[in-house]
Amino acid sequence: MMQQGHPPVASDNKRDKVSDEEWKRACQFRTSVERWLDTKQKTRAQAEAHAEELHVSPATFYRLVQRYIKKPNTSCFLHSSKKTMPRTGRLTKDQEALMTSTIDTHYLNKRRPTLASAYNELRVDCQLKNIPLPSISAFRKRILSVAPKTVCSKRFSVKHANEKYKLEQGHFPYAEYPLQCIQIDHTPTDRHLVDPENRCVIGRAFLTTAIDCYSRACLGYYVSFAHPSTLSVAMCLTHAVLRKDKWLLKRRISAPWPMHGLPGIIHTDNAKEFRRNLFVRDCQEYGISVLFRPLGQPNFGGTVESWIRNMNRQNHGQPGSTRSPPNKNSDYNPEKDACLTLSELDRRWALFITGVYHNKVHTEIGMPPMAKFEQGLQIMYEKYGKTSREPEDPDRFLLDFLPQVTRTVQKYGVRFNHIEYDGEILDHLLNMGEKRSYTVRYDPRDISKLFIYVPSEQKYYPLVYRDKSLPPMSQYEYNIITREAERAGRALENETQIVESLLEMRRDTEKALKETKHHKRKRRQKALQPSNNPSTVPAINNGERAKHVDGNKLATTREADRDKGGRSEGRKAVYEFDPKILQTGIDLE
Known part of the structure; x- marks a missing residue:
């Protein structure tokens, strides 16, 4: 018996009697329904998009799907002319x-x-x-x-509507074997972190990660408090390409992480650190192509976006989690509950990736990323005759992606950030008598050492401070010193001012740490001191004798009053505290 509200289905011997327009529409229904059935992860938004495409309601689209499942042919979408007539409403x-x-x-x-x-x-x-x-x-x-x-x-x-209801045509980019295409992206972590010394809240870190589009395996990542930059990309790409045995050993992790190798394509968004010509050329030097997603269409980076959501989801419910999106009606303060340092979060993520994510079945590929990657390497060799590529010089690979400047060699050496650098290779370059500019690479985390590239030898040579009294510092610290100097009305022209500024900054930091510890200690001591209100002092039962602490430090006056024949002080207790008790936390009970 046909359910009420369902139009009767045309019989097979009548399909040649329907109009071309009706048959064309039935074919459109079948195409849309088959695309829906081929989708692995079906959502309400996708169903509404299909319904929008067919100019029907979502409920009607679901009925069309069920009709096709029962009778998978085009004729099942043909209706009798009586039921296809629009219903006449009662309103005028x-x-x-x-x-x-x-x-x-x-x-x-x-x-x-x-x-x-x-x-x-x-x-x-x-x-x-x-x-x-x-x-x-x-x-x-x-x-x-x-x-x-x-x-x-x-x-x-319109943009929000397109993002929500536009049909995504498969996955982009397509990958037929591991390392053919990887995706790199940045995101702030959904967790507040603390500093390792005083356990004070610092804020949220930034995560840069690289994902293999074929196996969904995580090839590498980099987490730092610094905003995404060229350094973030260089560190993440280096971690993805090079072997990770020493990296895992340093973090005391026994689980394997075998994914490594040079990718064929790097697929990124349009951030400025990816758009730099130098980054594109550095990638091309190693046979890597850079592909940018279309502007305003993040769905083209769905592989890495999905992995980032999965990683941040691991933080939810943990101490310090921001519970993205934050609940404005909640009294929970993630900053007060934060407890992990950056290195502890780094190790936690490494454990999750190597021990859980790589060995858990991925819903889109139907198998663990580790098994998919290993299977893909065999397909890569047997079908395409290829093997994973590795850089010949791992140390130079990182240098080639670090930020660079152009400098000339002078008698004083090389000057960078108003600091002079020296090295053995500079004497050779000066004796050549050829005045030219050289490419100099630097690591923003430590500018105490530079690396100058000599084209004739195709090799990098290290440069160090000319003034050996200069302490190691980061580019961030140097920028702070420069701003403070400009604010004070002077310019940084020599190393003496830099040393003085660094020492002054460190003295201020040490002073602030001492002040913080002093105030915390005073608050703890104040909390342990007895109250002046007699009602808050616990009374001692008349029939019990108070326990002595360190001999005569704590006693009652009941015996003394009894000797004197009085009872006026018999129900009161006199406490004498040893200062050592406050320091050691000895329990008075």
Whole structure:
């Protein structure tokens, strides 16, 4: 028996009698339904997008899917002409036109009014035009009949509607074997961290990660408090390409992480650190192509975006988690609950990647990323005759992706950030008598050493401080010194000022640490001191003798009062504290 509301299906011997337009529409239904059934992860938004494409409601689209499952042919989408006729409503044309006008004017706008508010506007318009007011249920049905994508675009934005309801045509980019294409992206972590010395809250770190598009394996990552930059990309790419045995040993991790090798394509967004010509050329030097996703379309980077969400989800429910998106109505303060340092978070993520993520079945590929990567290496060799590539000089690979400047060699050496550097190779370059500019690489984490590239030898040579009294510092520290110097009205022109500024900064830091520890100690001592209010001092039972602490430090006056024949002080206790008790935390009980 056919359910009520379902149009009867045309028989097979009548399919040649339908019009070309009806048959074409039935073919469109079948194409859309088959695409939906081929999708592994089905969502409500995708169903609404299919319904929008077919100009039907989501409920009708679901019925079409069930109809095709029961009878998988094109004829199942053909209806009799009687049932395909639109249903005639009970409302007049004036009521329908007024509701349509009210919805367009008072509901579909960026102020996003409620249905009740729009219905009140309809009430006013009906009274002004002397038209009977339709019921609110009829008005609600007219709103629900508007395409969801249209509602989203007019009440929010066209971009948001396209992101929510646009059909994603498979995965991009396609990969047929491991390391053919990887995706790199940045994100702030959903967790507050503390400093390792005083356990004070510092803030959230930034994560840069590289994901293999074929196996969904994590090839490498880099986490730091510094905002995403050229250094973040260089460190992440180096971690992804090189072997990780020493890296895991340093973090006391026994689980394997065999993924490594030079990728064929790096797929990124359009951030400035990726758009630099130097980064593109450095990649091309190692046979790596750089591919940028279309502007404003993050779905093209869905592989790495999905992995980032998965990683941040591991922080949710843990101490210091921001619980993205944060709940404004919650009393939970993640900064007060933060407990992990940057190195502890780094090790925690490494344990999760090597021990859990790589060995757990991935829903999109149907197997663990570790097994998929190993399987892909065999396919890569047997089908394409390729093996994973590795850089010949691992140390130079990192140098080739570090930030660079152009400098000339002078008698004093090489000057960078108003600091002079020297090295054995500089004498040779000066004796050549050829004045030219050289490429100098530097690590922003430690600018005490530079690396000058000699084209004739195709090799980097280290340069160190000319003034040996200069302490190691980062580019961040140097920038702070420069700003403070400019604020004080002087310029940094020699190393003496740099040393003085560094020493002054460190003295201020040590002083601040001492002050912080002193105030914390005072608060703890104050919390342990007895109150002056007698009611807060615990009374000792008359029938019990108080315990002595360190001989005569704590006793009652009950015996003394009894010798004197008095009872006025018999119910009071006198406490004598040893200062050592406050320091050692000895329990008075």
